[in-house]
Amino acid sequence: MGWESWVITTFSRTLAYGTPLLLATMGEIYAERSGVLNLGVEGMMILGAYSAFSVAYTTGNAWLGILVAAGVGGAFSMIHAFASITLRANQVVSGLALTMLGLGLAGVLGRGWEGYPLMRPLSKVTVPVLERIPIIGPIFFRGQNLLVYVAIGLSVLLWFVLFRTQIGVRIRAVGEDPATADSLGVSVARVRYACVFVGGVLAGVAGGYLSVAYRPAWTEGMTAGMGWIVIALTIFAFWNPLLGMLGAYFFAALYHLSFRLQTWVAPELLKAMPYALAILVLVVVSRGTLQKRMGAPAALTLPYTRGEE
């Protein structure tokens, strides 16, 4: 394999694998920026994957599948929102419960859907003219999924909203200092519900991407811990959608490259690599002085009631 095709495969695989990570990470960034930690990403993703596949399989329309996955992810996230915002339940435990429930529901509902390939997966696009640029063309503009571009565009948009608009100011205020935001007339609960919902929708879409685009089939437990890597990426990205993009692709590249070690390392150990890498990455990041300056939202995991605390 010449170096050129090596670079092209590596980067185009990185884009493909990084996309679901990026989508779900952006969602989690929004939820956490508003002060709600949602450990239910894995559960929302797997339900998104199941619902997208079952809809795409029965209707033959993969985009409809993605749409339903978005709705299912969003609706499912509302359980966590209700528990943690309205009932002020412990966010760690509530998120875990969401993941258990999602894995359980998808496992029960998905029985009997396994082993059927999706005939019409999400179509791949090739951009004319641009695809002929050497190296860049084949990586970015040949045979990638439309959602790959959507994810990139979305992370720019979500960055802009978060840091350059009034809406973003409100979200960050609610996550940093809810009492002050409240006194300025921002509805803390409403902002938090909305952000958790965004997180659910994006996690659902990320799951849907896995089952109707990345590997068009349904397998139980197919998210395989990706949702947890998303939680790690959110920290790694310092709660910033653009850095989230960097993190997701960086991680996807490491993941892809680790499989090139197959000649030397046993496949079972390679499978453990992404998880070990995630810990390693957090260790490296935590050493930076950046952490103090750009740490977690101050009110993350803290419920808010007017007049208390």
Next chain:
Amino acid sequence: MIGGRRLRIERRPNASGWVVFAVSVGAIIVSLIAIGVFFRGFGVSPLQAYRELLRGALGSRLGITETIRRSIPLLAIGVGLTVAFRALFWNIGAEGQLLIGAIAGTGIALYSGLPGWMLIPAMFVGGFAGGAVWGTIPAALKVRLGINDVITTLMMNYVAIYLVDWLIHGPWKGPTMRGFAYTDRFPAAAILPKLTGTRIHWPTLAIGLTAALLIYVLVRHTRMGFEIRVAGENPEAARYSGISQMKVTLLAMALSGGLAGIAGVGEVAGVHQMLLGPGQVSLGYGYTAIIVAWLARRNPLAVILTAFLFGVIMRGGDVIKVSLGLPFQLVNVFNGVILFFLIGSEVLIRYRLRLQAVEGG
């Protein structure tokens, strides 16, 4: 409005044990009703499903002993988790700590060459040490570098899963197993004794019960336990009074990870008599035990009860899986729903509704 009344929500100063108990039981009943709706959706009558579940778990001698067998790992892990949760360390990694314990136990059983009478004690000690190491790594990372404990403990579950996978496919694959991905069968001296005619490996059960008692005493009546409680409830106060966060967290996680490791030794030496696929060694005990510890309100003695309750659900789930043709993943649905209602109900412990007279207008 003159002399009217209105409902007010106010903080409950200190909920009594009975309130906590009643709310917990209520939460479980409501969850079972909610899951019943889910059964309906599958065309199964909820009443029939629960009848089958209870009959399978408690309706016969076999049912009861199998329920107890499933409670054994939940008890050991759950007791350990109460300490971790008291120190406010989110140990979601018991599943991995269990597997590392199983690996350590297997290594000693098959490759240590120790004399037979020493094998079982050595396996338990090794399993405890293995789980404790796996548990204290995230603890050190949290205290030293501020790395999120939920993530590290979880990630290490996956690493442990693939480690087991690698061992049984690679270096430890049993030559006598005709190509199956198992280790060889343990020598007889490394297999735990059982209560006659059952699969209850009583040494692990005894360790779990003893641990429940010892940890209750440790947390309630010793200086160390006091420090763990303060560090968990009020880190600020702990800092001022010179309590070492490092010492407390490491100790709590060594206990928590170690007990999960003991559970792992129990599963391989008591049930399977070999190391096999990670999904067979543990049926998600490490995750279910989180609910066991939470439902027990972090009281190690109460874990004896809640571990048994979830033993019923796991055994019963197994039975209705066969008799009603529902997938095993159903147990996860149970876990998720119960956990939600449990934490949702805590609002009733922390707050109460009160009718209050409203003065003049």
